[in-house]
Amino acid sequence: MSGLAMPKADSETLARRATIVADLSAIVPGEGVVETVNEMRAFESDGLTAYRQLPLVVVLPETVAQVSRVLKYCNEHKIRVVPRGSGTSLSGGALPLEDAVLLVMSRFNHILSIDYPNRVVVAQPGVTNLGITRAVEEEGFYYAPDPSSQIACSIGGNVAENSGGVHCLKYGLTANNVLGIEMVLMDGEVVRLGGRHLDAEGYDLLGLMTGSEGLLGVVTEVTVRILKKPDTARALLIGFPTSEQGGQCVADIIGAGIIPGGMEMMDAPAIRAAEDFVQVGYPLDCEALLIVELDGPAVEVDHLIGAVEAIAIRNGSTTCRISQSEDERLAFWAGRKAAFPAVGRISPDYYCMDGTIPRKELPRVLHGMRELSEKYGLGVANVFHAGDGNLHPLILYDANKPGELEAAEAFGADILRLCVEVGGVLTGEHGVGVEKRDLMPEMFNETDLDQQIRVKCAFDPGHLLNPGKVFPQLRRCAELGRMHVHRGQVAFPDIPRF
Amino acid sequence: MTTFTPTTAAEMLSAAQWALSEEAPLEIVGHGSKRGIGRPVQVEHVLDLSKLTGVTLYEPAELVLSAKAGTPLAEIEALLAGNGQQLAFEPMDYGPLLGEAPGRGTIGGVLAANLSGPRRLKAGAARDHILGIHAVSGRGEAFKSGGRVVKNVTGYDLSKGLAGSWGTLAVVTDVTFKVLPAAETETTLAVRGLYDEQAAAAMALAMGSSAEVSSAAHLPYPAVARINGGRFGSDAATLLRVEGFAPSVTARLAMLTALLKNAGPLEEIAAEASKSLWRDVRDCAPFAGADDRPVWRVSMAPSECHVMVMALRRQTAVDAFYDWQGGLVWLRMESGDPEAELLRAFVRKHGGGHATLVRASAADRAALPVFQPQPPALAALSARLKEQFDPKAILNPGRMA
Numbered sequence: 001m002s003g004l005a006m007p008k009a010d011s012e013t014l015a016r017r018a019t020i021v022a023d024l025s026a027i028v029p030g031e032g033v034v035e036t037v038n039e040m041r042a043f044e045s046d047g048l049t050a051y052r053q054l055p056l057v058v059v060l061p062e063t064v065a066q067v068s069r070v071l072k073y074c075n076e077h078k079i080r081v082v083p084r085g086s087g088t089s090l091s092g093g094a095l096p097l098e099d100a101v102l103l104v105m106s107r108f109n110h111i112l113s114i115d116y117p118n119r120v121v122v123a124q125p126g127v128t129n130l131g132i133t134r135a136v137e138e139e140g141f142y143y144a145p146d147p148s149s150q151i152a153c154s155i156g157g158n159v160a161e162n163s164g165g166v167h168c169l170k171y172g173l174t175a176n177n178v179l180g181i182e183m184v185l186m187d188g189e190v191v192r193l194g195g196r197h198l199d200a201e202g203y204d205l206l207g208l209m210t211g212s213e214g215l216l217g218v219v220t221e222v223t224v225r226i227l228k229k230p231d232t233a234r235a236l237l238i239g240f241p242t243s244e245q246g247g248q249c250v251a252d253i254i255g256a257g258i259i260p261g262g263m264e265m266m267d268a269p270a271i272r273a274a275e276d277f278v279q280v281g282y283p284l285d286c287e288a289l290l291i292v293e294l295d296g297p298a299v300e301v302d303h304l305i306g307a308v309e310a311i312a313i314r315n316g317s318t319t320c321r322i323s324q325s326e327d328e329r330l331a332f333w334a335g336r337k338a339a340f341p342a343v344g345r346i347s348p349d350y351y352c353m354d355g356t357i358p359r360k361e362l363p364r365v366l367h368g369m370r371e372l373s374e375k376y377g378l379g380v381a382n383v384f385h386a387g388d389g390n391l392h393p394l395i396l397y398d399a400n401k402p403g404e405l406e407a408a409e410a411f412g413a414d415i416l417r418l419c420v421e422v423g424g425v426l427t428g429e430h431g432v433g434v435e436k437r438d439l440m441p442e443m444f445n446e447t448d449l450d451q452q453i454r455v456k457c458a459f460d461p462g463h464l465l466n467p468g469k470v471f472p473q474l475r476r477c478a479e480l481g482r483m484h485v486h487r488g489q490v491a492f493p494d495i496p497r498f
Numbered sequence: 499m500t501t502f503t504p505t506t507a508a509e510m511l512s513a514a515q516w517a518l519s520e521e522a523p524l525e526i527v528g529h530g531s532k533r534g535i536g537r538p539v540q541v542e543h544v545l546d547l548s549k550l551t552g553v554t555l556y557e558p559a560e561l562v563l564s565a566k567a568g569t570p571l572a573e574i575e576a577l578l579a580g581n582g583q584q585l586a587f588e589p590m591d592y593g594p595l596l597g598e599a600p601g602r603g604t605i606g607g608v609l610a611a612n613l614s615g616p617r618r619l620k621a622g623a624a625r626d627h628i629l630g631i632h633a634v635s636g637r638g639e640a641f642k643s644g645g646r647v648v649k650n651v652t653g654y655d656l657s658k659g660l661a662g663s664w665g666t667l668a669v670v671t672d673v674t675f676k677v678l679p680a681a682e683t684e685t686t687l688a689v690r691g692l693y694d695e696q697a698a699a700a701m702a703l704a705m706g707s708s709a710e711v712s713s714a715a716h717l718p719y720p721a722v723a724r725i726n727g728g729r730f731g732s733d734a735a736t737l738l739r740v741e742g743f744a745p746s747v748t749a750r751l752a753m754l755t756a757l758l759k760n761a762g763p764l765e766e767i768a769a770e771a772s773k774s775l776w777r778d779v780r781d782c783a784p785f786a787g788a789d790d791r792p793v794w795r796v797s798m799a800p801s802e803c804h805v806m807v808m809a810l811r812r813q814t815a816v817d818a819f820y821d822w823q824g825g826l827v828w829l830r831m832e833s834g835d836p837e838a839e840l841l842r843a844f845v846r847k848h849g850g851g852h853a854t855l856v857r858a859s860a861a862d863r864a865a866l867p868v869f870q871p872q873p874p875a876l877a878a879l880s881a882r883l884k885e886q887f888d889p890k891a892i893l894n895p896g897r898m899a
């Protein structure tokens with residue numbers, strides 16, 4: 001991916017930059033247009049920092065009308081547009097393009113309505129994920145999907161990435177918690193999907209928009225479901241001598257009909273790095289550490305803690321601690337939550353992967369990873385959303401050593417290939433972006449990809465919105481749309497009929 | 499008339515390719531149990547998926563099940579129940595409402611109609627549980643989307659895109675759903691004798707508590723008399739369902755009882771009786787049977803729905819009951835006239851939502867927009883999507899128009 005090929009910059013657009021900046025400044029007056037190289041530096045990459053590119057110009061609109069006019073203008077002048085929320089994407093979804101307007105939604109930062117009887121919040125897309133919970137927690141409510149980046153990432157970005165978090169096993173992903181959006185299409189049309197009511201009246205365009213990585217429309221308003229905070233939460237910290245036992249324990253918990261609020265696993269390198277960093281008493285003699293959190297009414301939590309403990313012991317756990325206080329529960333989580341920075345301490349750089357696998361394949365995938373680790377001469381630590389099979393291998397490398405970044409990327413690609421090989425997928429929550437774009441053919445054949453591009457063609461036939469992301473090659477819509485049908489071309493099918 | 503009955507995905511593909519080459523539109527039928535919904539499709543050829551059957555993968559510990567699209571829902575539900583699992587979105591059975599036998603319907607139809615039931619409120623609809631599909635588009639191309647794992651954001655979610663498309667974009671040949679453990683037990687708390695407005699307040703209170711209510715319905719008279727063999731008599735019943743492990747259900751029920759002690763007389767309905775009660779709500783039992791009075795299914799913000807119904811009642815006679823905390827209202831038009839424009843104007847006026855005419859004479863269904871008409875920009879976008887997937891309109895032409 002280091003040799004990433006992005007769509008060729010349009011020289012005409014580059015040449016007309018001054019006019020474009022002036023026109024956009026007329027649409028978004030005041031501080032709304034950022035065009036100096038120094039100021040644009042802040043926007044040159046997202047959370048995938050290996051890639052940097054200055055945009056043509058940065059625009060920070062404040063109203064839906066401005067978004068609409070900017071897009072309409074760009075559509076008419078065939079100027080590309082890259083939407084951006086908080087820029088925490090780990091897949092390069094918000095990576096600027098040299099000839100594209102970077103449309104930053106951060107000034108859309110207001111909560112528009114809080115409606116407790118219907119349990120919904122309507123927010124502008126630049127409001128942070130945590131900002132929604134903050135706005136309703138006084139009344140005991142919260143917004144369930146909780147990406148680790150929740151303090152920074154925007155709800156609009158969450159919709160674009162269909163983000164998840166540790167609570168998604170029980171409470172669902174962004175897609176399951178968003179009831180409606182308002183969006184602006186590339187031609188400037190403003191469209192509302194869903195609202196405070198459930199389900200769509202026609203095609204589930206909201207389902208298509210969620211996870212569309214900024215390629216279909218710009219989200220300008222989001223309506224989400226909020227939930228009442230559970231009465232209690234307690235956690236178990238369980239250590240196993242082998243990852244097989246840890247994996248079996250997870251399967252048995254689910255087999256017993258228990259869906260925990262969170263269920264996370266770490267492997268030995270991750271456990272060690274985390275314990276060195278936060279010193280919360282993680283057992284260092286195990287190959288797999290499981291954190292199982294149960295939430296709900298106190299009676300239920302007590303009941304299930306007992307059940308999970310019994311399952312853990314049956315599977316040969318060597319440690320099984322049950323949190324006795326809120327402080328202890330948070331201590332169990334502290335190491336897991338600090339896993340990324342902890343790994344950052346033991347290695348100059350790390351590269352975070354995001355495949356999902358059928359859970360039962362965990363031992364095989366971990367074994368494969370160890371072999372790859374030897375092949376590439378790079379370490380790897382694993383944190384794992386164990387309940388839903390979402391793996392986050394952290395590949396350790398040093399960008400200052402020539403060739404190590406490339407090796408890390410090749411290692412990462414091999415891990416994702418392995419995930420697909422065992423029946424899994426390339427990305428569980430971080431998105432395809434530019435990072436996994438060229439791996440898409442590992443999972444989809446050309447016809448599969450064509451259908452996805454057809455969705456794109458219905459929304460943005462000129463491929464002007466966030467091009468170069470998600471799809472390894474962009475087929476022109478006109479070419480894809482062509483139909484050569486002649487009567488009698490296909491014989492009457494020999495199929496059972498009556 | 500030809501009815502194709504493919505038994506494999508390959509046969510399915512060649513039927514679609516032939517239809518495309520002949521520009522001969524197909525009506526896509528699972529069991530046809532919901533055929534009475536939507537604009538009547540008048541085409542010469544039928545694609546009958548009822549022989550494309552079989553569960554192809556079921557791994558309870560992985561919470562995943564794959565099946566060919568024509569597999570009977572009843573077969574899948576029985577298989578899951580045998581393992582203490584379920585489709586948590588509780589797909590409704592349209593049979594009784596449409597005056598037909600219950601227990602029919604295919605898993606492909608469940609997705610195509612984006613079915614759900616009372617637990618929709620907490621657990622979502624078919625769209626929220628679909629993980630992956632194989633399908634054949636109106637271009638005669640076989641494709642897949644999604645996968646078999648619970649967490650997946652690789653590419654656009656075409657599986658969701660087909661949910662609720664009523665077979666007008668692509669014919670699904672295989673589906674993979676997320677399945678979940680069935681609750682150990684359930685109990686329903688009924689608050690009796692509430693007016694619609696009081697019921698809306700009680701349901702909002704319950705849903706906003708930490709009692710984790712999984713379904714909330716309100717049955718005014720006369721609908722209430724036709725639920726659960728008439729056990730409620732003729733006094734309105736507001737129903738709150740609590741599901742889970744036994745000790746938890748007991749605790750949460752106590753919580754709800756304390757919360758609602760002043761709302762009205764309370765009654766508990768345990769286990770099996772509770773289940774059959776919710777089955778009746780799910781399948782719209784109050785309006786079931788060989789009856790041709792039009793029935794609407796309307797989805798709105800819960801707090802607005804009863805206000806809309808009250809306004810509507812001043813103009814025409816309707817019989818109504820509510821599910822989804824009041825946000826889903828089933829309406830039977832007593833005069834026999836669907837009153838489509840009147841109803842939709844009121845829905846718009848009260849915060850918006852959508853109204854689908856789920857039962858009506860074929861003449862009414864042919865003459866009226868059965869599905870909620872969309873604003874122009876959205877309608878144009880939907881039409882472009884249809885054009886991308888089925889440019890020659892060979893799949894269920896006119897069904898959603």
Ligand SMILES: Cc1cc2nc3c(=O)[nH]c(=O)nc-3n(C[C@H](O)[C@H](O)[C@H](O)COP(=O)(O)OP(=O)(O)OC[C@H]3O[C@@H](n4cnc5c(N)ncnc54)[C@H](O)[C@@H]3O)c2cc1C
Pocket residue numbers: 046047082083084085086087088089090092093094105125146147148149152153154155156157158159160161162163164165166213214215217218219220340429430466
């Ligand atoms: C430390 C760290 C931890 C993380 N942990 C998690 C995690 O636990 N789970 C998880 O799922 N992700 C995680 N992420 C990834 C990231 O935070 C999410 O993908 C997040 O949703 C991105 O939001 P954002 O506002 O930063 O979007 P950006 O990075 O700005 O953009 C992401 C994509 O969304 C598009 N976009 C943004 N706003 C809009 C809009 N208004 N309309 C249309 N398109 C838009 C962009 O074009 C881009 O394609 C993590 C990231 C970091 C840095």
